[in-house]
Amino acid sequence: DTRSVGARPSTNALYRYAPSRAGTLPQMPLSIAVATPSTFHDKNAMTDPHRPSSRRRVILEDDIDGFTPAQLLLLQSPDVQVLGISAVSGNIWRDEALAHTCRLLELAGHPQIPVLPGPVHPLLNSELATERWEALYGKLVWKGAWTRHWVDGDTVQSAPRYHAHDVVPELALGNPSVVRPADEPAALFMLRMVRQYPGEVSIIATGPLTNLALAQSLDPSFATLARELVYMGGSLNPRQQRNSVSAQQFAREFVNSPRREFNIRWDPEAASIVMRAPWRQITMVPVDPSTATELTAELLARMSAADTTIGHALRRREPGFPMWDELATAVWLRPDLATRTETLYVDTN
Numbered sequence: 001d002t003r004s005v006g007a008r009p010s011t012n013a014l015y016r017y018a019p020s021r022a023g024t025l026p027q028m029p030l031s032i033a034v035a036t037p038s039t040f041h042d043k044n045a046m047t048d049p050h051r052p053s054s055r056r057r058v059i060l061e062d063d064i065d066g067f068t069p070a071q072l073l074l075l076q077s078p079d080v081q082v083l084g085i086s087a088v089s090g091n092i093w094r095d096e097a098l099a100h101t102c103r104l105l106e107l108a109g110h111p112q113i114p115v116l117p118g119p120v121h122p123l124l125n126s127e128l129a130t131e132r133w134e135a136l137y138g139k140l141v142w143k144g145a146w147t148r149h150w151v152d153g154d155t156v157q158s159a160p161r162y163h164a165h166d167v168v169p170e171l172a173l174g175n176p177s178v179v180r181p182a183d184e185p186a187a188l189f190m191l192r193m194v195r196q197y198p199g200e201v202s203i204i205a206t207g208p209l210t211n212l213a214l215a216q217s218l219d220p221s222f223a224t225l226a227r228e229l230v231y232m233g234g235s236l237n238p239r240q241q242r243n244s245v246s247a248q249q250f251a252r253e254f255v256n257s258p259r260r261e262f263n264i265r266w267d268p269e270a271a272s273i274v275m276r277a278p279w280r281q282i283t284m285v286p287v288d289p290s291t292a293t294e295l296t297a298e299l300l301a302r303m304s305a306a307d308t309t310i311g312h313a314l315r316r317r318e319p320g321f322p323m324w325d326e327l328a329t330a331v332w333l334r335p336d337l338a339t340r341t342e343t344l345y346v347d348t349n
Helices: 069-075 094-108 127-137 186-196 210-218 245-250 262-266 268-276 297-303 309-314 324-333
Strands: 016-020 023-027 030-035 056-062 080-087 115-117 201-205 228-232 282-285 338-343
Touching (some): 056 069, 069 080, 069 324, 080 186, 094 115, 094 309, 115 186, 186 201, 297 309
Parallel strands (some): 030 282, 056 080, 056 201, 201 228
Antiparallel strands (some): 016 023, 030 338
16 A cells, blocks of 8 residues: 655554455554755754653664764754663674664763663574575675675675674774663663653664564553654665765665665564554655765765864764665654655565
Protein backbone atom coordinates (compact mmCIF):
# COMPACT_ATOMS: atom_id res chain seq x y z
CA ASP A 1 0.00 0.00 0.00
CA THR A 2 1.78 3.14 -1.19
CA ARG A 3 0.44 6.65 -0.94
CA SER A 4 1.30 9.35 -3.43
CA VAL A 5 4.76 10.87 -3.55
CA GLY A 6 5.03 13.76 -1.16
CA ALA A 7 2.36 12.50 1.23
CA ARG A 8 3.26 12.60 4.90
CA PRO A 9 1.93 9.96 7.30
CA SER A 10 -0.64 10.93 9.89
CA THR A 11 0.24 10.39 13.54
CA ASN A 12 -3.39 10.37 14.67
CA ALA A 13 -4.00 6.66 14.10
CA LEU A 14 -1.59 4.10 15.45
CA TYR A 15 -1.83 1.81 12.46
CA ARG A 16 -3.89 0.42 9.63
CA TYR A 17 -4.10 -3.23 8.75
CA ALA A 18 -2.78 -4.94 5.64
CA PRO A 19 -3.31 -8.61 4.72
CA SER A 20 -0.49 -11.11 4.88
CA ARG A 21 -0.08 -14.84 4.48
CA ALA A 22 0.10 -15.20 8.26
CA GLY A 23 -3.11 -13.27 8.86
CA THR A 24 -3.04 -9.53 9.43
CA LEU A 25 -0.11 -7.32 10.28
CA PRO A 26 -0.20 -3.70 11.50
CA GLN A 27 0.26 -1.23 8.64
CA MET A 28 2.48 1.41 10.20
CA PRO A 29 2.54 5.09 9.27
CA LEU A 30 6.03 4.84 7.82
CA SER A 31 7.73 7.67 5.97
CA ILE A 32 10.68 7.08 3.67
CA ALA A 33 12.70 10.27 3.61
CA VAL A 34 14.89 11.55 0.79
CA ALA A 35 17.01 14.55 1.69
CA THR A 36 20.44 16.14 1.83
CA PRO A 37 21.72 17.62 5.11
CA SER A 38 22.61 21.28 4.75
CA THR A 39 23.33 22.41 8.29
CA PHE A 40 25.63 21.40 11.09
CA HIS A 41 24.73 22.65 14.57
CA ASP A 42 27.62 23.90 16.66
CA LYS A 43 25.95 25.26 19.81
CA ASN A 44 26.43 23.47 23.11
CA ALA A 45 23.45 21.63 24.55
CA MET A 46 23.52 20.11 28.00
CA THR A 47 21.20 17.30 29.04
CA ASP A 48 19.15 18.27 32.11
CA PRO A 49 16.12 16.19 33.12
CA HIS A 50 14.57 19.31 34.71
CA ARG A 51 14.59 21.38 31.52
CA PRO A 52 11.16 22.23 30.08
CA SER A 53 9.65 19.66 27.76
CA SER A 54 9.84 22.05 24.78
CA ARG A 55 13.23 20.48 24.10
CA ARG A 56 12.91 17.42 21.92
CA ARG A 57 13.76 14.31 23.89
CA VAL A 58 15.65 11.61 22.06
CA ILE A 59 17.48 8.33 22.62
CA LEU A 60 20.18 7.39 20.13
CA GLU A 61 20.68 3.72 19.30
CA ASP A 62 23.96 3.14 17.48
CA ASP A 63 26.94 0.91 16.78
CA ILE A 64 29.29 3.89 17.07
CA ASP A 65 32.75 3.22 15.67
CA GLY A 66 34.41 6.58 16.17
CA PHE A 67 33.92 10.31 16.42
CA THR A 68 31.23 10.96 13.83
CA PRO A 69 29.14 13.99 12.77
CA ALA A 70 25.84 12.10 13.17
CA GLN A 71 26.08 12.06 16.97
CA LEU A 72 27.37 15.64 17.10
CA LEU A 73 24.30 16.87 15.22
CA LEU A 74 22.19 15.76 18.20
CA LEU A 75 24.62 16.62 20.98
CA GLN A 76 25.21 20.17 19.77
CA SER A 77 21.56 21.04 19.01
CA PRO A 78 20.28 23.47 21.66
CA ASP A 79 16.65 22.35 21.32
CA VAL A 80 17.44 18.63 21.80
CA GLN A 81 17.74 16.71 25.06
CA VAL A 82 19.69 13.50 24.51
CA LEU A 83 18.37 11.20 27.24
CA GLY A 84 20.93 8.50 26.54
CA ILE A 85 22.95 6.66 23.92
CA SER A 86 22.63 2.89 23.70
CA ALA A 87 25.34 0.77 22.14
CA VAL A 88 24.70 -2.32 20.05
CA SER A 89 26.94 -4.68 18.10
CA GLY A 90 27.01 -4.24 14.35
CA ASN A 91 29.83 -2.47 12.56
CA ILE A 92 31.90 -3.29 15.64
CA TRP A 93 31.27 -5.28 18.80
CA ARG A 94 29.20 -3.74 21.58
CA ASP A 95 32.05 -3.28 24.06
CA GLU A 96 34.12 -1.37 21.53
CA ALA A 97 31.05 0.72 20.63
CA LEU A 98 30.59 1.51 24.33
CA ALA A 99 34.20 2.72 24.56
CA HIS A 100 33.81 4.91 21.46
CA THR A 101 30.58 6.37 22.83
CA CYS A 102 32.10 7.19 26.21
CA ARG A 103 35.09 8.85 24.57
CA LEU A 104 32.83 10.78 22.18
CA LEU A 105 30.87 12.24 25.10
CA GLU A 106 34.09 13.19 26.90
CA LEU A 107 35.51 15.02 23.90
CA ALA A 108 32.20 16.67 23.00
CA GLY A 109 31.72 17.94 26.56
CA HIS A 110 28.64 15.88 27.48
CA PRO A 111 29.87 13.47 30.18
CA GLN A 112 26.48 13.54 31.95
CA ILE A 113 24.64 11.64 29.20
CA PRO A 114 24.12 7.97 30.10
CA VAL A 115 25.73 5.29 27.93
CA LEU A 116 23.71 2.07 27.96
CA PRO A 117 24.95 -1.42 27.02
CA GLY A 118 22.87 -3.49 24.64
CA PRO A 119 23.29 -7.18 23.79
CA VAL A 120 26.53 -8.51 22.36
CA HIS A 121 24.95 -10.76 19.72
CA PRO A 122 21.93 -10.54 17.40
CA LEU A 123 18.76 -12.41 18.37
CA LEU A 124 19.41 -15.37 16.03
CA ASN A 125 22.00 -14.48 13.42
CA SER A 126 25.63 -15.49 13.96
CA GLU A 127 29.00 -15.44 12.25
CA LEU A 128 28.69 -19.14 11.43
CA ALA A 129 25.18 -18.70 10.01
CA THR A 130 26.45 -15.85 7.85
CA GLU A 131 29.32 -17.98 6.55
CA ARG A 132 26.84 -20.71 5.63
CA TRP A 133 24.70 -18.14 3.83
CA GLU A 134 27.77 -16.97 1.88
CA ALA A 135 28.51 -20.56 0.85
CA LEU A 136 25.09 -20.67 -0.81
CA TYR A 137 24.72 -17.16 -2.21
CA GLY A 138 28.16 -15.57 -2.45
CA LYS A 139 30.47 -13.45 -0.34
CA LEU A 140 29.23 -10.34 1.42
CA VAL A 141 31.33 -7.20 1.08
CA TRP A 142 30.61 -6.00 4.61
CA LYS A 143 29.75 -8.17 7.63
CA GLY A 144 30.48 -5.65 10.36
CA ALA A 145 32.25 -7.18 13.37
CA TRP A 146 32.46 -10.47 11.47
CA THR A 147 34.48 -8.99 8.57
CA ARG A 148 37.95 -10.55 8.61
CA HIS A 149 39.22 -9.02 5.35
CA TRP A 150 37.96 -7.49 2.12
CA VAL A 151 36.78 -10.10 -0.38
CA ASP A 152 36.56 -7.92 -3.48
CA GLY A 153 40.16 -6.91 -4.17
CA ASP A 154 41.80 -3.53 -3.81
CA THR A 155 39.90 -0.73 -2.13
CA VAL A 156 40.71 2.72 -0.78
CA GLN A 157 38.84 1.80 2.39
CA SER A 158 40.93 0.96 5.45
CA ALA A 159 41.21 -2.69 6.44
CA PRO A 160 38.58 -4.11 8.82
CA ARG A 161 39.57 -4.62 12.47
CA TYR A 162 38.53 -8.18 13.23
CA HIS A 163 38.74 -9.32 16.86
CA ALA A 164 36.82 -11.25 19.52
CA HIS A 165 33.66 -9.74 20.99
CA ASP A 166 35.23 -9.11 24.40
CA VAL A 167 38.32 -7.30 23.05
CA VAL A 168 38.41 -3.50 23.03
CA PRO A 169 41.35 -2.17 20.98
CA GLU A 170 43.13 1.05 21.87
CA LEU A 171 41.08 3.96 20.51
CA ALA A 172 42.71 6.39 18.09
CA LEU A 173 41.39 9.34 20.12
CA GLY A 174 42.42 7.85 23.44
CA ASN A 175 40.53 5.57 25.77
CA PRO A 176 37.72 7.00 27.93
CA SER A 177 38.84 8.10 31.39
CA VAL A 178 35.76 9.80 32.86
CA VAL A 179 32.59 8.42 31.28
CA ARG A 180 31.70 4.82 32.02
CA PRO A 181 28.79 2.70 30.72
CA ALA A 182 25.79 2.44 33.02
CA ASP A 183 24.85 -0.85 34.65
CA GLU A 184 21.28 -0.61 33.35
CA PRO A 185 20.66 -2.57 30.11
CA ALA A 186 19.68 -0.40 27.15
CA ALA A 187 16.27 -2.04 26.66
CA LEU A 188 15.27 -1.38 30.29
CA PHE A 189 16.50 2.22 30.05
CA MET A 190 14.38 2.80 26.95
CA LEU A 191 11.32 1.37 28.68
CA ARG A 192 11.93 3.58 31.72
CA MET A 193 12.27 6.71 29.59
CA VAL A 194 9.12 6.19 27.50
CA ARG A 195 7.16 5.54 30.71
CA GLN A 196 8.60 8.65 32.35
CA TYR A 197 7.90 10.81 29.27
CA PRO A 198 4.97 9.12 27.47
CA GLY A 199 4.53 10.35 23.91
CA GLU A 200 7.64 12.57 24.10
CA VAL A 201 10.65 10.33 23.44
CA SER A 202 11.90 9.95 19.88
CA ILE A 203 14.26 7.08 19.15
CA ILE A 204 16.86 7.42 16.41
CA ALA A 205 18.42 4.11 15.43
CA THR A 206 21.44 4.23 13.14
CA GLY A 207 22.59 0.69 13.85
CA PRO A 208 20.93 -2.73 14.11
CA LEU A 209 17.57 -2.78 15.91
CA THR A 210 18.34 -5.43 18.56
CA ASN A 211 17.80 -3.21 21.61
CA LEU A 212 14.45 -1.98 20.32
CA ALA A 213 13.28 -5.52 19.65
CA LEU A 214 14.18 -6.52 23.20
CA ALA A 215 12.34 -3.53 24.66
CA GLN A 216 9.25 -4.29 22.57
CA SER A 217 9.35 -7.95 23.59
CA LEU A 218 9.65 -7.05 27.28
CA ASP A 219 6.72 -4.61 27.13
CA PRO A 220 4.30 -4.59 24.16
CA SER A 221 3.33 -0.99 25.04
CA PHE A 222 6.89 0.25 24.38
CA ALA A 223 6.26 1.40 20.80
CA THR A 224 2.96 3.10 21.64
CA LEU A 225 4.55 5.02 24.53
CA ALA A 226 7.34 6.42 22.35
CA ARG A 227 6.79 9.50 20.22
CA GLU A 228 8.32 8.04 17.06
CA LEU A 229 11.06 5.89 15.59
CA VAL A 230 13.53 7.15 13.00
CA TYR A 231 15.91 4.53 11.69
CA MET A 232 18.63 4.38 9.08
CA GLY A 233 18.38 1.03 7.39
CA GLY A 234 16.89 -0.98 4.63
CA SER A 235 17.26 -0.74 0.90
CA LEU A 236 14.47 -0.45 -1.62
CA ASN A 237 16.58 -0.08 -4.76
CA PRO A 238 19.63 2.14 -4.44
CA ARG A 239 21.02 1.58 -7.92
CA GLN A 240 22.42 4.96 -8.74
CA GLN A 241 25.55 6.50 -10.16
CA ARG A 242 27.97 8.20 -7.79
CA ASN A 243 30.14 10.99 -9.08
CA SER A 244 32.98 10.16 -6.72
CA VAL A 245 35.12 7.05 -7.12
CA SER A 246 35.76 7.20 -3.39
CA ALA A 247 32.04 7.22 -2.52
CA GLN A 248 31.44 4.34 -4.90
CA GLN A 249 34.18 2.37 -3.12
CA PHE A 250 32.65 2.91 0.30
CA ALA A 251 29.14 1.99 -0.87
CA ARG A 252 30.10 -0.63 -3.42
CA GLU A 253 27.93 -3.43 -2.02
CA PHE A 254 24.74 -1.48 -2.68
CA VAL A 255 25.54 -1.08 -6.37
CA ASN A 256 24.97 -4.77 -7.09
CA SER A 257 22.76 -5.96 -4.24
CA PRO A 258 19.67 -3.79 -3.84
CA ARG A 259 17.33 -4.56 -0.94
CA ARG A 260 20.14 -5.96 1.22
CA GLU A 261 21.43 -3.51 3.80
CA PHE A 262 23.80 -4.18 6.70
CA ASN A 263 21.85 -2.80 9.69
CA ILE A 264 18.86 -4.97 8.81
CA ARG A 265 20.86 -8.02 7.75
CA TRP A 266 22.90 -8.13 10.97
CA ASP A 267 19.72 -8.81 12.96
CA PRO A 268 16.76 -9.35 10.58
CA GLU A 269 14.57 -10.92 13.26
CA ALA A 270 14.96 -7.85 15.47
CA ALA A 271 14.17 -5.61 12.51
CA SER A 272 10.99 -7.54 11.78
CA ILE A 273 9.84 -7.27 15.41
CA VAL A 274 10.45 -3.53 15.40
CA MET A 275 8.78 -2.93 12.03
CA ARG A 276 5.64 -4.79 13.12
CA ALA A 277 5.33 -2.94 16.44
CA PRO A 278 2.52 -0.34 16.79
CA TRP A 279 4.59 2.85 16.65
CA ARG A 280 2.81 6.19 16.36
CA GLN A 281 5.11 6.94 13.45
CA ILE A 282 8.15 5.34 11.82
CA THR A 283 10.47 7.29 9.55
CA MET A 284 12.72 5.01 7.55
CA VAL A 285 15.76 6.59 5.92
CA PRO A 286 17.06 3.86 3.61
CA VAL A 287 20.46 3.77 1.98
CA ASP A 288 18.91 4.79 -1.34
CA PRO A 289 19.29 8.58 -0.96
CA SER A 290 22.38 8.55 1.25
CA THR A 291 24.67 6.36 -0.86
CA ALA A 292 24.86 9.27 -3.31
CA THR A 293 26.31 11.51 -0.58
CA GLU A 294 29.89 11.55 0.61
CA LEU A 295 31.85 12.80 3.58
CA THR A 296 34.53 14.22 1.32
CA ALA A 297 37.93 15.36 2.52
CA GLU A 298 36.88 18.92 1.65
CA LEU A 299 33.67 18.72 3.70
CA LEU A 300 35.50 17.10 6.59
CA ALA A 301 38.09 19.90 6.50
CA ARG A 302 35.32 22.51 6.74
CA MET A 303 33.67 20.68 9.64
CA SER A 304 36.96 20.32 11.54
CA ALA A 305 38.39 23.77 10.82
CA ALA A 306 37.78 25.13 14.33
CA ASP A 307 40.70 24.95 16.75
CA THR A 308 38.62 23.06 19.32
CA THR A 309 38.54 19.60 20.85
CA ILE A 310 35.71 18.63 18.50
CA GLY A 311 37.56 20.04 15.49
CA HIS A 312 40.72 18.14 16.35
CA ALA A 313 38.77 14.90 16.85
CA LEU A 314 36.92 15.22 13.54
CA ARG A 315 40.23 15.49 11.69
CA ARG A 316 40.91 11.87 12.61
CA ARG A 317 37.75 10.71 10.83
CA GLU A 318 38.29 8.70 7.64
CA PRO A 319 36.76 10.52 4.64
CA GLY A 320 34.89 8.84 1.80
CA PHE A 321 31.93 7.30 3.59
CA PRO A 322 28.41 8.06 2.39
CA MET A 323 26.59 10.11 5.03
CA TRP A 324 24.15 7.38 6.00
CA ASP A 325 23.72 8.19 9.70
CA GLU A 326 24.12 11.94 9.25
CA LEU A 327 21.23 12.01 6.79
CA ALA A 328 18.89 10.15 9.14
CA THR A 329 19.76 12.43 12.04
CA ALA A 330 19.40 15.57 9.92
CA VAL A 331 15.96 14.48 8.69
CA TRP A 332 14.79 14.12 12.29
CA LEU A 333 16.23 17.52 13.24
CA ARG A 334 14.90 19.22 10.13
CA PRO A 335 11.96 17.33 8.56
CA ASP A 336 11.74 20.02 5.88
CA LEU A 337 14.99 18.66 4.42
CA ALA A 338 13.04 15.70 3.05
CA THR A 339 12.27 16.43 -0.59
CA ARG A 340 10.05 13.38 -1.06
CA THR A 341 8.30 10.89 1.21
CA GLU A 342 6.24 7.78 0.58
CA THR A 343 4.05 5.76 2.95
CA LEU A 344 4.71 2.04 2.56
CA TYR A 345 4.28 -1.28 4.31
CA VAL A 346 7.79 -2.55 5.07
CA ASP A 347 8.95 -5.86 6.51
CA THR A 348 12.12 -7.93 6.27
CA ASN A 349 13.08 -11.56 6.02
